[in-house]
Amino acid sequence: MFAFSQDPRARNSEAAVDASRRSFFNHSGLLLSGAAIALLAGREALAKGNASSAADVSILNTALGAEHEAVAAYQVGAESGLLQKPALDLALTFQGHHKAHVELLAKTIITLGGKPAEARKQYTFPTDTLKSQADVLRFAATLEKGAVSAYLGAVPVFGNRDLAKAAASILGDEAMHWAVLRNVLGETPVPAAFVS
Amino acid sequence: MNALWRLLLLAGAALAFSANAAPGDPDRGKLVYERCQACHALAYDRTGPRHCGLFGRRAGSVPGFAYSEAMRRSKLVWNAQTLDRFLSNPLKAVPGTSMGYAGIADRGERADLIAYLRQANGSAACGRQ
Numbered sequence: 001m002f003a004f005s006q007d008p009r010a011r012n013s014e015a016a017v018d019a020s021r022r023s024f025f026n027h028s029g030l031l032l033s034g035a036a037i038a039l040l041a042g043r044e045a046l047a048k049g050n051a052s053s054a055a056d057v058s059i060l061n062t063a064l065g066a067e068h069e070a071v072a073a074y075q076v077g078a079e080s081g082l083l084q085k086p087a088l089d090l091a092l093t094f095q096g097h098h099k100a101h102v103e104l105l106a107k108t109i110i111t112l113g114g115k116p117a118e119a120r121k122q123y124t125f126p127t128d129t130l131k132s133q134a135d136v137l138r139f140a141a142t143l144e145k146g147a148v149s150a151y152l153g154a155v156p157v158f159g160n161r162d163l164a165k166a167a168a169s170i171l172g173d174e175a176m177h178w179a180v181l182r183n184v185l186g187e188t189p190v191p192a193a194f195v196s
Numbered sequence: 197m198n199a200l201w202r203l204l205l206l207a208g209a210a211l212a213f214s215a216n217a218a219p220g221d222p223d224r225g226k227l228v229y230e231r232c233q234a235c236h237a238l239a240y241d242r243t244g245p246r247h248c249g250l251f252g253r254r255a256g257s258v259p260g261f262a263y264s265e266a267m268r269r270s271k272l273v274w275n276a277q278t279l280d281r282f283l284s285n286p287l288k289a290v291p292g293t294s295m296g297y298a299g300i301a302d303r304g305e306r307a308d309l310i311a312y313l314r315q316a317n318g319s320a321a322c323g324r325q
Contacts, residue, residue, distance in 0.1 A: 055287075058264070059296030065243040066234055124240040146234030153231070153297035157287055196231065 052159035057114035059154055060163070063170075064105040066150060068119040070098040073143055076125055077136045087133055087184060091140065094177045101170050108166070137181050144178035147171075148195050220304075225312025228305050235295075238321045244295060247313060248322035250274050255290070266292030279310050 074095035077083060083091055106116035130136050151171035158164040175195060183189040235244040245258040252275070256268035270290045272278045282289040283306050285299045300306045318324050 055292075055296075058292075058294050062235070062243060062294050062296045069242060124237070124242070142230070142233060145230060146232070148234075149231035150234035150297065153299070156298045157296055 053112050054114075056159050056163055057109055057112050059157060060105050060109050060112075061114065061117045063150065063154060063167070064102060064109065065117050066147060067098050067101045067105060068117070069123055070143055070147065071095055071102060072119065072123045073125060074098065074140065076123075076127065077130075077140060080127075080130060080136055082130065082133050082136050084133060087137060090180065090184070091136075094140070094144075097173055097177070101173075104166065104170075108163070134185060137185055141178055141181040141185065144174050144181060147174040148178060152195060220307035220309075220311030222308070222312040222315040224305075225308035225310070225315075228300065228309040229312050229316075231300075232309075235297075238316055239323075248317060250279075250313060251317055264292055264294040266290050267294070276310050276314075279313070280306050283309065 074091050077091050078088060078095070109116040126139070130139060148171055151167045151174065154167045155164045155171070158167065179189040182191070232244075232247075235242055236247055238247050240246055241258065241261050245261040245263070249258075252273065255270045255272035255274060255278075256263040267290055270293075272282070272290070280303075283300050284303075286293050286295045286297055287299075300309060316322060
């Protein structure tokens with residue numbers, strides 16, 4: 001799907017990827033995390049154009065879709081008027097992490113010759129069940145817990161082990177969000193020795 | 197009764213048994229479903245498609261959801277058997293699926309999960325009583 005070819009359509013799509021890469025770097029004020037640096041340093045190893053990198057792009061894009069949703073969910077939480085400091089600051093910090101995940105995933109997808117999924121214009125959230133600060137935090141905790149499971153399920157299916165490492169790095173971050181949210185809610189912060 | 201008949205009866209019993217082997221506990225399955233809630237909801241599309249109406253539905257057929265080619269062309273119809281196979285290893289069952297998830301390796305957990313999905317599909321969460 002991403003093979004180099006003399007087919008003019010393929011050249012056009014490469015040009016489009018280059019253009020989106022340029023605009024990405026122009027707009028990105030991203031502070032690179034350790035995982036991001038490892039990924040970009042290993043860029044040569046991220047060979048474009050084979051079936052396994054196409055599969056990896058698809059896995060990354062699904063994760064990217066979920067990260068876009070998380071950014072939007074924290075936005076809804078922050079704007080709900082239900083969060084007071086310090087919970088509000090926590091939500092904004094966690095949202096910032098999800099934005100950094102979005103940037104890293106999008107950048108990696110472009111590096112692999114793919115096209116990053118964009119955020120949807122609209123997301124459905126169970127806003128009718130969010131009536132208090134605790135409701136909002138519990139909703140965020142559910143999303144973070146799900147995200148941990150999703151990355152756990154992605155780690156073993158990446159063809160490229162650097163990508164598995166990057167996913168594990170994000171998994172760790174989201175597990176910390178989950179634990180802190182549980183703690184704020186007065187629940188046992190770390191309920192078990194393993195995540196699933 | 198001759199030996200062949202006895203064998204056939206035994207095979208039939210074994211088949212019937214394996215079809216009902218693990219009835220699955222929807223309450224436990226609800227907890228397993230929390231893993232899916234990174235991407236799915238029952239009643240609306242998220243990163244993955246909604247799960248209401250799943251049983252009997254052709255794979256890749258929720259209108260407006262952007263499925264992979266692979267899922268749309270899989271010709272699967274979702275029932276306990278096809279779900280069990282897909283959920284044990286999605287990328288192997290439907291190569292090229294965009295559900296980049298290793299799956300639920302434990303057969304008992306899958307049975308619980310499928311029992312939960314079936315129960316949820318008949319519940320108010322999916323617009324039924």
